[in-house]
Amino acid sequence: MTRVYHIVQFDSGDAYLTFDGCTWNCYYCVWRMSRWNICLPQEVKQKLEALWNSKSIEFLSVDDIVRILVKNNVKKAFFGGGEPTLDPEIKAIIRALKMKDIDVWIITNGEHLDDELVSMAKGITFSIKALDKKLHFRVTGVSNERVLDNFRKYAKSGKIVAETVYDGKYIKCPEIARIARFISSLNKEMSFRIDPVVQGVNLEDLDRCIEEVRKILPTTYRWKINSPRKFPKLLYPQIGD
Ligand code: SF4
Structure with missing residues:
Protein backbone atom coordinates (compact mmCIF):
# COMPACT_ATOMS: atom_id res chain seq x y z
CA MET A 1 0.00 0.00 0.00
CA SER A 127 12.20 23.66 -1.27
CA ILE A 128 15.07 25.34 0.55
CA LYS A 129 13.44 26.68 3.69
CA ALA A 130 16.60 28.52 4.81
CA LEU A 131 20.31 28.53 4.03
CA ASP A 132 21.37 29.64 7.48
CA LYS A 133 21.61 26.58 9.74
CA LYS A 134 20.04 28.19 12.79
CA LEU A 135 17.19 29.71 10.81
CA HIS A 136 16.51 26.39 9.13
CA PHE A 137 16.35 24.66 12.48
CA ARG A 138 14.09 27.34 13.89
CA VAL A 139 11.63 27.12 11.00
CA THR A 140 11.64 23.35 10.39
CA GLY A 141 13.03 21.69 13.53
CA VAL A 142 15.71 19.86 11.51
CA SER A 143 19.15 20.39 10.01
CA ASN A 144 19.52 21.46 6.37
CA GLU A 145 22.82 19.62 5.81
CA ARG A 146 21.43 16.79 3.66
CA VAL A 147 19.09 19.15 1.86
CA LEU A 148 21.91 21.41 0.76
CA ASP A 149 24.12 18.44 -0.21
CA ASN A 150 21.31 17.11 -2.39
CA PHE A 151 20.65 20.52 -3.88
CA ARG A 152 24.33 20.83 -4.86
CA LYS A 153 24.21 17.33 -6.31
CA TYR A 154 21.11 17.82 -8.47
CA ALA A 155 21.25 21.54 -9.30
CA LYS A 156 22.45 20.84 -12.83
CA SER A 157 20.09 17.91 -13.48
CA GLY A 158 17.75 20.14 -15.48
CA LYS A 159 14.86 18.86 -13.35
CA ILE A 160 14.86 21.29 -10.44
CA VAL A 161 12.81 24.40 -9.70
CA ALA A 162 13.93 25.96 -6.43
CA GLU A 163 11.35 27.26 -3.98
CA THR A 164 11.25 28.91 -0.60
CA VAL A 165 8.72 30.45 1.76
CA TYR A 166 8.91 34.13 2.70
CA ASP A 167 7.39 34.70 6.12
CA GLY A 168 8.62 38.24 6.87
CA LYS A 169 9.50 37.02 10.37
CA TYR A 170 12.40 34.56 10.21
CA ILE A 171 12.79 34.29 6.44
CA LYS A 172 13.11 37.87 5.29
CA CYS A 173 14.74 39.41 2.25
CA PRO A 174 18.40 39.03 3.35
CA GLU A 175 17.90 35.27 3.81
CA ILE A 176 16.03 35.00 0.48
CA ALA A 177 18.97 36.81 -1.16
CA ARG A 178 21.39 34.35 0.47
CA ILE A 179 19.42 31.42 -0.93
CA ALA A 180 19.40 33.08 -4.36
CA ARG A 181 23.20 33.50 -4.26
CA PHE A 182 23.55 29.83 -3.31
CA ILE A 183 21.32 28.77 -6.23
CA SER A 184 23.08 31.13 -8.63
CA SER A 185 26.50 29.74 -7.64
CA LEU A 186 25.30 26.30 -8.81
CA ASN A 187 22.99 27.09 -11.72
CA LYS A 188 22.24 30.63 -12.90
CA GLU A 189 19.39 29.40 -15.13
CA MET A 190 17.34 27.75 -12.41
CA SER A 191 13.87 29.15 -11.66
CA PHE A 192 13.38 30.30 -8.07
CA ARG A 193 9.82 30.57 -6.79
CA ILE A 194 9.04 32.44 -3.61
CA ASP A 195 5.78 31.62 -1.86
CA PRO A 196 4.27 33.97 0.71
CA VAL A 197 3.65 32.15 3.98
CA VAL A 198 0.06 30.90 3.96
CA GLN A 199 -0.71 32.60 7.31
CA GLY A 200 -0.32 35.94 5.49
CA VAL A 201 2.44 38.45 4.88
CA ASN A 202 2.82 41.91 3.39
CA LEU A 203 2.86 41.17 -0.35
CA GLU A 204 4.22 44.60 -1.26
CA ASP A 205 7.30 43.88 0.88
CA LEU A 206 7.61 40.51 -0.80
CA ASP A 207 7.36 42.01 -4.30
CA ARG A 208 10.03 44.59 -3.42
CA CYS A 209 12.19 41.73 -2.18
CA ILE A 210 11.66 39.79 -5.41
CA GLU A 211 12.79 42.84 -7.41
CA GLU A 212 16.00 42.97 -5.35
CA VAL A 213 16.63 39.23 -5.55
CA ARG A 214 16.21 39.30 -9.35
CA LYS A 215 19.48 41.27 -9.48
CA ILE A 216 21.12 38.10 -8.15
CA LEU A 217 18.92 35.50 -9.84
CA PRO A 218 16.78 36.95 -12.68
CA THR A 219 14.52 33.87 -12.72
CA THR A 220 13.04 34.68 -9.29
CA TYR A 221 9.24 34.96 -9.24
CA ARG A 222 6.07 34.33 -7.30
CA TRP A 223 2.74 33.01 -8.46
CA LYS A 224 0.08 35.67 -8.92
CA ILE A 225 -3.47 34.47 -9.31
CA ASN A 226 -5.53 37.14 -11.06
CA SER A 227 -8.72 35.33 -12.02
CA PRO A 228 -10.91 33.48 -9.53
CA ARG A 229 -9.79 29.88 -9.32
CA LYS A 230 -12.12 27.03 -10.14
CA PHE A 231 -12.42 24.40 -7.47
CA PRO A 232 -10.51 21.24 -8.33
CA LYS A 233 -12.39 17.99 -8.94
CA LEU A 234 -12.21 15.54 -6.07
CA LEU A 235 -10.97 12.19 -7.41
CA TYR A 236 -10.32 10.47 -4.07
CA PRO A 237 -11.77 9.84 -1.59
CA GLN A 238 -15.31 10.06 -2.88
CA ILE A 239 -17.90 11.69 -0.65
CA GLY A 240 -21.67 11.43 -0.66
CA ASP A 241 -23.94 14.44 -1.40
S1 SF4 B 1 6.19 22.25 4.84
FE1 SF4 B 1 5.16 20.53 5.89
S2 SF4 B 1 5.31 18.82 4.51
FE2 SF4 B 1 6.82 20.34 3.82
S3 SF4 B 1 8.74 19.78 4.85
FE3 SF4 B 1 7.69 21.23 6.16
S4 SF4 B 1 6.50 19.99 7.63
FE4 SF4 B 1 7.07 18.68 5.89
Whole structure:
Protein backbone atom coordinates (compact mmCIF):
# COMPACT_ATOMS: atom_id res chain seq x y z
CA MET A 1 0.00 0.00 0.00
CA THR A 2 1.16 3.55 -0.74
CA ARG A 3 0.89 6.60 1.55
CA VAL A 4 -1.48 8.34 -0.91
CA TYR A 5 -4.88 9.14 0.62
CA HIS A 6 -6.16 12.08 -1.45
CA ILE A 7 -6.25 13.07 -5.13
CA VAL A 8 -7.70 16.13 -6.84
CA GLN A 9 -7.68 17.21 -10.48
CA PHE A 10 -7.30 20.81 -11.62
CA ASP A 11 -8.86 22.52 -14.61
CA SER A 12 -5.63 22.00 -16.54
CA GLY A 13 -6.19 18.24 -16.26
CA ASP A 14 -3.21 17.81 -13.92
CA ALA A 15 -3.71 15.82 -10.73
CA TYR A 16 -2.32 16.45 -7.26
CA LEU A 17 -1.67 13.41 -5.07
CA THR A 18 -1.32 13.96 -1.34
CA PHE A 19 1.07 11.67 0.55
CA ASP A 20 0.73 11.18 4.28
CA GLY A 21 3.60 11.90 6.65
CA CYS A 22 6.54 14.21 7.12
CA THR A 23 9.35 14.07 9.68
CA TRP A 24 9.85 17.85 9.63
CA ASN A 25 7.92 20.34 11.64
CA CYS A 26 7.75 23.58 9.63
CA TYR A 27 5.69 25.98 11.70
CA TYR A 28 3.83 27.29 8.62
CA CYS A 29 3.13 23.89 7.01
CA VAL A 30 -0.11 24.00 4.98
CA TRP A 31 -0.50 20.22 5.09
CA ARG A 32 -0.31 20.20 8.88
CA MET A 33 -3.12 22.79 8.94
CA SER A 34 -5.37 20.74 6.66
CA ARG A 35 -4.71 17.32 5.19
CA TRP A 36 -7.06 18.20 2.28
CA ASN A 37 -6.23 20.18 -0.80
CA ILE A 38 -6.33 23.84 0.11
CA CYS A 39 -8.28 24.73 -3.08
CA LEU A 40 -11.31 22.56 -2.24
CA PRO A 41 -14.49 24.22 -0.88
CA GLN A 42 -14.67 24.35 2.91
CA GLU A 43 -17.73 22.08 3.13
CA VAL A 44 -15.97 19.38 1.08
CA LYS A 45 -12.94 19.55 3.36
CA GLN A 46 -15.20 19.22 6.39
CA LYS A 47 -16.85 16.09 4.96
CA LEU A 48 -13.45 14.61 4.17
CA GLU A 49 -12.20 15.36 7.65
CA ALA A 50 -15.22 13.60 9.15
CA LEU A 51 -14.49 10.57 6.97
CA TRP A 52 -10.84 10.62 8.06
CA ASN A 53 -11.78 10.85 11.73
CA SER A 54 -14.11 7.88 11.37
CA LYS A 55 -11.18 5.95 9.85
CA SER A 56 -13.14 5.31 6.64
CA ILE A 57 -10.39 6.44 4.27
CA GLU A 58 -7.96 3.85 2.99
CA PHE A 59 -4.54 4.43 1.53
CA LEU A 60 -4.41 3.63 -2.18
CA SER A 61 -2.52 0.81 -3.85
CA VAL A 62 -0.32 1.51 -6.87
CA ASP A 63 -2.99 -0.07 -9.08
CA ASP A 64 -5.71 2.12 -7.56
CA ILE A 65 -3.69 5.25 -8.32
CA VAL A 66 -3.09 4.21 -11.92
CA ARG A 67 -6.76 3.32 -12.38
CA ILE A 68 -8.01 6.66 -11.00
CA LEU A 69 -5.58 8.77 -13.04
CA VAL A 70 -6.09 6.87 -16.28
CA LYS A 71 -9.88 7.00 -15.87
CA ASN A 72 -9.69 10.80 -15.53
CA ASN A 73 -7.29 11.19 -18.46
CA VAL A 74 -4.52 12.71 -16.30
CA LYS A 75 -1.24 13.36 -18.16
CA LYS A 76 0.71 14.96 -15.35
CA ALA A 77 0.61 14.21 -11.62
CA PHE A 78 2.07 16.36 -8.88
CA PHE A 79 3.24 14.47 -5.80
CA GLY A 80 3.03 16.52 -2.60
CA GLY A 81 1.77 16.28 0.88
CA GLY A 82 3.29 15.64 3.34
CA GLU A 83 6.65 14.55 2.04
CA PRO A 84 6.17 12.19 -0.92
CA THR A 85 9.75 10.90 -0.95
CA LEU A 86 9.16 9.18 2.40
CA ASP A 87 6.76 6.72 0.77
CA PRO A 88 8.61 3.42 0.13
CA GLU A 89 6.27 2.91 -2.85
CA ILE A 90 7.03 6.20 -4.60
CA LYS A 91 9.25 4.63 -7.26
CA ALA A 92 6.72 1.86 -7.91
CA ILE A 93 4.02 4.51 -8.42
CA ILE A 94 6.16 6.54 -10.83
CA ARG A 95 7.14 3.41 -12.78
CA ALA A 96 3.49 2.37 -13.11
CA LEU A 97 2.41 5.86 -14.18
CA LYS A 98 5.19 6.12 -16.75
CA MET A 99 3.85 2.93 -18.35
CA LYS A 100 0.64 4.92 -18.93
CA ASP A 101 2.50 8.01 -20.21
CA ILE A 102 1.72 10.01 -17.08
CA ASP A 103 4.51 12.38 -16.00
CA VAL A 104 5.31 12.95 -12.34
CA TRP A 105 6.40 16.21 -10.73
CA ILE A 106 7.65 15.85 -7.14
CA ILE A 107 7.24 18.63 -4.58
CA THR A 108 9.78 17.94 -1.85
CA ASN A 109 12.00 19.22 0.92
CA GLY A 110 14.79 17.43 -0.95
CA GLU A 111 16.19 15.50 1.99
CA HIS A 112 15.52 12.02 0.57
CA LEU A 113 16.04 12.57 -3.14
CA ASP A 114 18.30 10.07 -4.85
CA ASP A 115 19.70 9.58 -8.36
CA GLU A 116 16.93 7.20 -9.40
CA LEU A 117 14.11 9.46 -8.24
CA VAL A 118 15.63 12.48 -9.94
CA SER A 119 16.00 10.58 -13.20
CA MET A 120 12.43 9.22 -13.01
CA ALA A 121 10.69 12.54 -12.31
CA LYS A 122 9.67 14.96 -15.04
CA GLY A 123 10.45 17.78 -12.64
CA ILE A 124 11.04 18.56 -8.99
CA THR A 125 10.08 21.55 -6.89
CA PHE A 126 12.88 21.54 -4.32
CA SER A 127 12.20 23.66 -1.27
CA ILE A 128 15.07 25.34 0.55
CA LYS A 129 13.44 26.68 3.69
CA ALA A 130 16.60 28.52 4.81
CA LEU A 131 20.31 28.53 4.03
CA ASP A 132 21.37 29.64 7.48
CA LYS A 133 21.61 26.58 9.74
CA LYS A 134 20.04 28.19 12.79
CA LEU A 135 17.19 29.71 10.81
CA HIS A 136 16.51 26.39 9.13
CA PHE A 137 16.35 24.66 12.48
CA ARG A 138 14.09 27.34 13.89
CA VAL A 139 11.63 27.12 11.00
CA THR A 140 11.64 23.35 10.39
CA GLY A 141 13.03 21.69 13.53
CA VAL A 142 15.71 19.86 11.51
CA SER A 143 19.15 20.39 10.01
CA ASN A 144 19.52 21.46 6.37
CA GLU A 145 22.82 19.62 5.81
CA ARG A 146 21.43 16.79 3.66
CA VAL A 147 19.09 19.15 1.86
CA LEU A 148 21.91 21.41 0.76
CA ASP A 149 24.12 18.44 -0.21
CA ASN A 150 21.31 17.11 -2.39
CA PHE A 151 20.65 20.52 -3.88
CA ARG A 152 24.33 20.83 -4.86
CA LYS A 153 24.21 17.33 -6.31
CA TYR A 154 21.11 17.82 -8.47
CA ALA A 155 21.25 21.54 -9.30
CA LYS A 156 22.45 20.84 -12.83
CA SER A 157 20.09 17.91 -13.48
CA GLY A 158 17.75 20.14 -15.48
CA LYS A 159 14.86 18.86 -13.35
CA ILE A 160 14.86 21.29 -10.44
CA VAL A 161 12.81 24.40 -9.70
CA ALA A 162 13.93 25.96 -6.43
CA GLU A 163 11.35 27.26 -3.98
CA THR A 164 11.25 28.91 -0.60
CA VAL A 165 8.72 30.45 1.76
CA TYR A 166 8.91 34.13 2.70
CA ASP A 167 7.39 34.70 6.12
CA GLY A 168 8.62 38.24 6.87
CA LYS A 169 9.50 37.02 10.37
CA TYR A 170 12.40 34.56 10.21
CA ILE A 171 12.79 34.29 6.44
CA LYS A 172 13.11 37.87 5.29
CA CYS A 173 14.74 39.41 2.25
CA PRO A 174 18.40 39.03 3.35
CA GLU A 175 17.90 35.27 3.81
CA ILE A 176 16.03 35.00 0.48
CA ALA A 177 18.97 36.81 -1.16
CA ARG A 178 21.39 34.35 0.47
CA ILE A 179 19.42 31.42 -0.93
CA ALA A 180 19.40 33.08 -4.36
CA ARG A 181 23.20 33.50 -4.26
CA PHE A 182 23.55 29.83 -3.31
CA ILE A 183 21.32 28.77 -6.23
CA SER A 184 23.08 31.13 -8.63
CA SER A 185 26.50 29.74 -7.64
CA LEU A 186 25.30 26.30 -8.81
CA ASN A 187 22.99 27.09 -11.72
CA LYS A 188 22.24 30.63 -12.90
CA GLU A 189 19.39 29.40 -15.13
CA MET A 190 17.34 27.75 -12.41
CA SER A 191 13.87 29.15 -11.66
CA PHE A 192 13.38 30.30 -8.07
CA ARG A 193 9.82 30.57 -6.79
CA ILE A 194 9.04 32.44 -3.61
CA ASP A 195 5.78 31.62 -1.86
CA PRO A 196 4.27 33.97 0.71
CA VAL A 197 3.65 32.15 3.98
CA VAL A 198 0.06 30.90 3.96
CA GLN A 199 -0.71 32.60 7.31
CA GLY A 200 -0.32 35.94 5.49
CA VAL A 201 2.44 38.45 4.88
CA ASN A 202 2.82 41.91 3.39
CA LEU A 203 2.86 41.17 -0.35
CA GLU A 204 4.22 44.60 -1.26
CA ASP A 205 7.30 43.88 0.88
CA LEU A 206 7.61 40.51 -0.80
CA ASP A 207 7.36 42.01 -4.30
CA ARG A 208 10.03 44.59 -3.42
CA CYS A 209 12.19 41.73 -2.18
CA ILE A 210 11.66 39.79 -5.41
CA GLU A 211 12.79 42.84 -7.41
CA GLU A 212 16.00 42.97 -5.35
CA VAL A 213 16.63 39.23 -5.55
CA ARG A 214 16.21 39.30 -9.35
CA LYS A 215 19.48 41.27 -9.48
CA ILE A 216 21.12 38.10 -8.15
CA LEU A 217 18.92 35.50 -9.84
CA PRO A 218 16.78 36.95 -12.68
CA THR A 219 14.52 33.87 -12.72
CA THR A 220 13.04 34.68 -9.29
CA TYR A 221 9.24 34.96 -9.24
CA ARG A 222 6.07 34.33 -7.30
CA TRP A 223 2.74 33.01 -8.46
CA LYS A 224 0.08 35.67 -8.92
CA ILE A 225 -3.47 34.47 -9.31
CA ASN A 226 -5.53 37.14 -11.06
CA SER A 227 -8.72 35.33 -12.02
CA PRO A 228 -10.91 33.48 -9.53
CA ARG A 229 -9.79 29.88 -9.32
CA LYS A 230 -12.12 27.03 -10.14
CA PHE A 231 -12.42 24.40 -7.47
CA PRO A 232 -10.51 21.24 -8.33
CA LYS A 233 -12.39 17.99 -8.94
CA LEU A 234 -12.21 15.54 -6.07
CA LEU A 235 -10.97 12.19 -7.41
CA TYR A 236 -10.32 10.47 -4.07
CA PRO A 237 -11.77 9.84 -1.59
CA GLN A 238 -15.31 10.06 -2.88
CA ILE A 239 -17.90 11.69 -0.65
CA GLY A 240 -21.67 11.43 -0.66
CA ASP A 241 -23.94 14.44 -1.40
S1 SF4 B 1 8.74 19.78 4.85
FE1 SF4 B 1 6.82 20.34 3.82
S2 SF4 B 1 5.31 18.82 4.51
FE2 SF4 B 1 7.07 18.68 5.89
S3 SF4 B 1 6.50 19.99 7.63
FE3 SF4 B 1 7.69 21.23 6.16
S4 SF4 B 1 6.19 22.25 4.84
FE4 SF4 B 1 5.16 20.53 5.89
